[in-house]
Amino acid sequence: MTSAGAPAIEVRELRREYRVRGARKRVTALDGLSLSVSAGTVHGLLGPNGAGKTTLCKILATVLVPTSGSARVAGFDVERDAREVRRRIGLVLGGDRGLYAKLTARQNLEFWAAMYGMAGGAASIRIDTVIDQVGLAGVELTVERFSRGMKQRLHLARGLLPAPEVLLLDEPTTGMDPVSAHAFRDLVRSVVAAGSTVLLTTHDMAEAEALCTEVSMIDGGRLLATSTPRGLGELLTTYERIDVRTTGPAVAERVRAELETRDDVVSAAVHNGATVRVETQGKDAVGRVLSALVAQGITQVAVTSPSLDEVYVHVIGDRGMDVR
Numbered sequence: 001m002t003s004a005g006a007p008a009i010e011v012r013e014l015r016r017e018y019r020v021r022g023a024r025k026r027v028t029a030l031d032g033l034s035l036s037v038s039a040g041t042v043h044g045l046l047g048p049n050g051a052g053k054t055t056l057c058k059i060l061a062t063v064l065v066p067t068s069g070s071a072r073v074a075g076f077d078v079e080r081d082a083r084e085v086r087r088r089i090g091l092v093l094g095g096d097r098g099l100y101a102k103l104t105a106r107q108n109l110e111f112w113a114a115m116y117g118m119a120g121g122a123a124s125i126r127i128d129t130v131i132d133q134v135g136l137a138g139v140e141l142t143v144e145r146f147s148r149g150m151k152q153r154l155h156l157a158r159g160l161l162p163a164p165e166v167l168l169l170d171e172p173t174t175g176m177d178p179v180s181a182h183a184f185r186d187l188v189r190s191v192v193a194a195g196s197t198v199l200l201t202t203h204d205m206a207e208a209e210a211l212c213t214e215v216s217m218i219d220g221g222r223l224l225a226t227s228t229p230r231g232l233g234e235l236l237t238t239y240e241r242i243d244v245r246t247t248g249p250a251v252a253e254r255v256r257a258e259l260e261t262r263d264d265v266v267s268a269a270v271h272n273g274a275t276v277r278v279e280t281q282g283k284d285a286v287g288r289v290l291s292a293l294v295a296q297g298i299t300q301v302a303v304t305s306p307s308l309d310e311v312y313v314h315v316i317g318d319r320g321m322d323v324r
């Protein structure tokens with residue numbers, strides 16, 4: 001295993017162009033991307049369609065080579081040490097790709113185990129373990145009769161089969177119902193608790209917020225920002241939000257007008273007649289505004305931070321959004 005705290009993934013100035021058949025110009029999928037993922041964490045890659053997320057996963061999995069730049073996984077270079085990288089990763093692309101419809105989950109896994117060079121009793125034990133881990137034990141159906149969620153779990157089982165140090169998950173919960181997605185996230189947490197590192201691409205801000213230690217936002221093949229989900233909110237602006245409950249519209253309007261004149265208040269607006277929504281900005285602004293409210297006898301307040309989807313809209317815009 002990569003030692004805790006050391007980068008499990010290190011990407012430097014990564015560039016990947018695609019030649020498009022019939023067209024003269026090339027598509028730049030990755031445009032000088034640099035990124036570092038600490039071992040033992042879940043790192044989210046968030047970005048709209050075409051941002052370059054899948055291309056990055058494929059390069060890290062040694063399926064594609066970079067046009068320029070470098071990438072290391074578990075300390076090994078994806079080009080020079082591709083074999084070493086392959087022994088340490090699991091790639092889960094999702095969808096129907098790579099699943100054998102006429103086989104059961106176990107038969108699919110037996111096939112892949114053979115592909116990984118696993119054989120005999122050790123392979124059988126490992127298959128039992130991963131089938132159990134993803135909740136497919138006892139399912140005798142062939143894959144053609146699987147739900148979307150079951151297929152995703154089988155994909156994950158395949159990714160887990162070689163007990164990877166680094167697991168690359170490309171939109172693993174797309175199309176899953178909320179219950180399956182919740183169970184899937186618990187499973188990812190257990191994989192990380194057991195010592196692996198997970199890189200997860202997603203359009204789903206709620207997923208990134210629930211699961212990721214850090215999130216990188218990418219767009220146009222470039223890194224826009226990396227931070228904790230909460231830190232990204234602070235990076236955008238240091239604001240926090242206070243919802244002030246008043247006794248009625250007249251009081252709400254008076255409170256709004258007073259707050260609006262303050263330097264540490266970005267905006268104050270009346271919602272639903274009696275609630276004033278206040279956006280504050282700056283260090284300790286919330287504390288000062290709360291003190292001013294209490295001095296006026298107002299104590300019904302709730303303080304919240306911006307959610308990741310609000311940050312996403314500010315940083316990237318509303319392209320490719322999938323806010324659930």
Ligand SMILES: Nc1ncnc2c1ncn2[C@@H]1O[C@H](COP(=O)(O)OP(=O)(O)OP(=O)(O)O)[C@@H](O)[C@H]1O
Nearest residue numbers: 018020027028029048049050051052053054055056
């Ligand atoms: N095989 C290919 N040939 C030509 N262009 C490609 C190829 N694969 C990807 N691209 C282009 O490269 C860019 C990045 O695509 P990529 O699939 O990596 O993005 P993504 O962030 O994973 O998008 P999505 O969320 O839609 O999966 C896009 O402009 C895409 O059209």
